[in-house]
Amino acid sequence: MKCGLLLLIFIAIKAVRTQWNVWMPRDISAMTNSCVVIPCSFMYPSGIRPYRGVHGIWYFGQPYPQLFPPVVFKSRTDIVHESYKGRTKLLGDLHQKNCTLKISNIGPEHSGKYYFRADLGGANIYTYPDFSELKVLDQPNVDVPDEIVSDDSLDLTCYAPDNCPDMTPEIHWMYTDYLPDPLFTADYLEDSNTAVISSTLTFTPKPMHHGQLIGCRVHYPNTTFVYEHLISLDIKYAPQTVWVNVSQEVMEGSSVVLHCEVDSNPVSRISWLFGEEELMSDTASNISLYMDDLDPTQEGIYTCVGDNGYGIMNTSMYLAVKYPPRDPWVNNSVTVLEGSSVHVHCKTQGNPVPTLTWLKDGELVGTIRADELSVLELLDLTPHGSGQYRCLAENEHGRSSSSLNITVEFAPVLLDESKCTVVREGVQCVCMATGNPEPVIEFYLPDLNITINETENRFNYYTHTDGHTSTGMIKLRDKSGQGTGIHVHCSITNIYGTETVQLELQQEKKYMMAVIVGTIGGVAVIAFIIAAVRYVGHSNKKENDNPGQDLVSKLENPSMFYSAVKKDKHSLRKKVGEEGDYQSVGSLAGFQRPELNYAALDFIRGRPREGRTGKEDDNSDYTEIKSK
Numbered sequence: 001m002k003c004g005l006l007l008l009i010f011i012a013i014k015a016v017r018t019q020w021n022v023w024m025p026r027d028i029s030a031m032t033n034s035c036v037v038i039p040c041s042f043m044y045p046s047g048i049r050p051y052r053g054v055h056g057i058w059y060f061g062q063p064y065p066q067l068f069p070p071v072v073f074k075s076r077t078d079i080v081h082e083s084y085k086g087r088t089k090l091l092g093d094l095h096q097k098n099c100t101l102k103i104s105n106i107g108p109e110h111s112g113k114y115y116f117r118a119d120l121g122g123a124n125i126y127t128y129p130d131f132s133e134l135k136v137l138d139q140p141n142v143d144v145p146d147e148i149v150s151d152d153s154l155d156l157t158c159y160a161p162d163n164c165p166d167m168t169p170e171i172h173w174m175y176t177d178y179l180p181d182p183l184f185t186a187d188y189l190e191d192s193n194t195a196v197i198s199s200t201l202t203f204t205p206k207p208m209h210h211g212q213l214i215g216c217r218v219h220y221p222n223t224t225f226v227y228e229h230l231i232s233l234d235i236k237y238a239p240q241t242v243w244v245n246v247s248q249e250v251m252e253g254s255s256v257v258l259h260c261e262v263d264s265n266p267v268s269r270i271s272w273l274f275g276e277e278e279l280m281s282d283t284a285s286n287i288s289l290y291m292d293d294l295d296p297t298q299e300g301i302y303t304c305v306g307d308n309g310y311g312i313m314n315t316s317m318y319l320a321v322k323y324p325p326r327d328p329w330v331n332n333s334v335t336v337l338e339g340s341s342v343h344v345h346c347k348t349q350g351n352p353v354p355t356l357t358w359l360k361d362g363e364l365v366g367t368i369r370a371d372e373l374s375v376l377e378l379l380d381l382t383p384h385g386s387g388q389y390r391c392l393a394e395n396e397h398g399r400s401s402s403s404l405n406i407t408v409e410f411a412p413v414l415l416d417e418s419k420c421t422v423v424r425e426g427v428q429c430v431c432m433a434t435g436n437p438e439p440v441i442e443f444y445l446p447d448l449n450i451t452i453n454e455t456e457n458r459f460n461y462y463t464h465t466d467g468h469t470s471t472g473m474i475k476l477r478d479k480s481g482q483g484t485g486i487h488v489h490c491s492i493t494n495i496y497g498t499e500t501v502q503l504e505l506q507q508e509k510k511y512m513m514a515v516i517v518g519t520i521g522g523v524a525v526i527a528f529i530i531a532a533v534r535y536v537g538h539s540n541k542k543e544n545d546n547p548g549q550d551l552v553s554k555l556e557n558p559s560m561f562y563s564a565v566k567k568d569k570h571s572l573r574k575k576v577g578e579e580g581d582y583q584s585v586g587s588l589a590g591f592q593r594p595e596l597n598y599a600a601l602d603f604i605r606g607r608p609r610e611g612r613t614g615k616e617d618d619n620s621d622y623t624e625i626k627s628k
Contacts, residue, residue, distance in 0.1 A: 051121025150237035158216030174215030238311020262306035324398025325350035346391035411497035412439035431490035441472030
């Protein structure tokens, strides 16, 4: 059993040894104008005895001779393809099953697959299907990560083939002066007799390095061969800056453009926000927000947000909308009781903040405040507090105002002008009072137990209201002429109270003298006129030859007689029946001569005497007497 197993193993090993095999690197590279050595070893069945030695052929492109591929190298002759003349050399010993090939001064056209064919003589010729693919490089390879992120450590590796024994390359990095703390690491890689040297550049990139050029330079000493590979760094970074307009001030109704630029890689999706509301967005490096016909509701903070997946950043600006003050809001008009307190509010809006001023009936009251709310405190109001209160709002763009009325109501108050005085007819009593509402005035005669008001028609009663002042007046007859027997009470009333006082009797000497003088003067004037008329009649009677001639001449040029009678306006009236009916003071009815005219005296509202002015004539009227 054991012997059988050993026999099987021997047969398997022998079978392996009898196969056609070749080994060569699947991939190999070289720099343009340099050389390359393709390592190669082959095997053939052990039972074959080479006839006339071992020969070999290298083909380019394909392994089938019948397709006439280019011959790279042929051990029997020097016949090779035009592009390989003088460039190929077999470094291996075919008898030692070494088929290593060197190609010098290679160019891009030499890139491709290379096949080896063993020729052992006779029918023992075999083209191995395995191949080695040559890559001819015109620049070194640089290994760059698919994604370079800012602030993450980065390794860039530059590779150069070292498959030419006569030429060993050197690697240097270019444009690294501005990199932060660059680190260089060299390495040598050899795999299946294929060699590559490398240099790794390590640093931590920043957004500022985006787009920066970095180069790998390969140089072969003692030659002029230099190869460079430049790359532009594509650094991915979150938004670094978000630039927007500075805060602006614009007038209501105008237009504005808000601009935003975001520095990021890749470009960000930019959004303009007003509070939480998104106004517009776009994926770009910058966007602009246009707004027309601005109003105060659009004043506020505008925020530009940039987001590119690697981070988010935002910047805000303030847009101020200027406008004149709006019509202020004030309290409604109020009516309050004397002694009350009132707080009057004025509220408005404007930009800049308006100045609020309180005016009462056009005069400044309170304090001036730069605010949108002002409270005017009116404490312990008196009747003088009544009036129109106006709130004036002003800023540099305009002004507006609103007003209200405050009415202070109070109990009636008797004025000093209230009194009784002696007049020609008797006693005249005046009662004046102020109050709000206007007081009602009544007179009371306690001696007669009579109340005199507008409903009492038996007395001369007069009343008048001016604003919050009421005036009442009555005239009473007093046979004594002194008024000492008359007692008059005045009652003033409104909803807040009633006051009753006895009016004092005041003797006005000036007035009494005027009445006396007026009466005496009136009698004297009447006597004088009667005498004059009699004299004229007597003269006419004597002149019989030319009767009435003298009188006619006198009538054509009548003499003017004046009498200054100082009197009260109504003192010379004789009341007949009701007030307002009057008769003349005297008549000339006793004269019988038909040719005479009569003179009637009317002392009612006579015109003043010329040349007489002054306070002493305040109560005097004058009457002109003319013959008719």
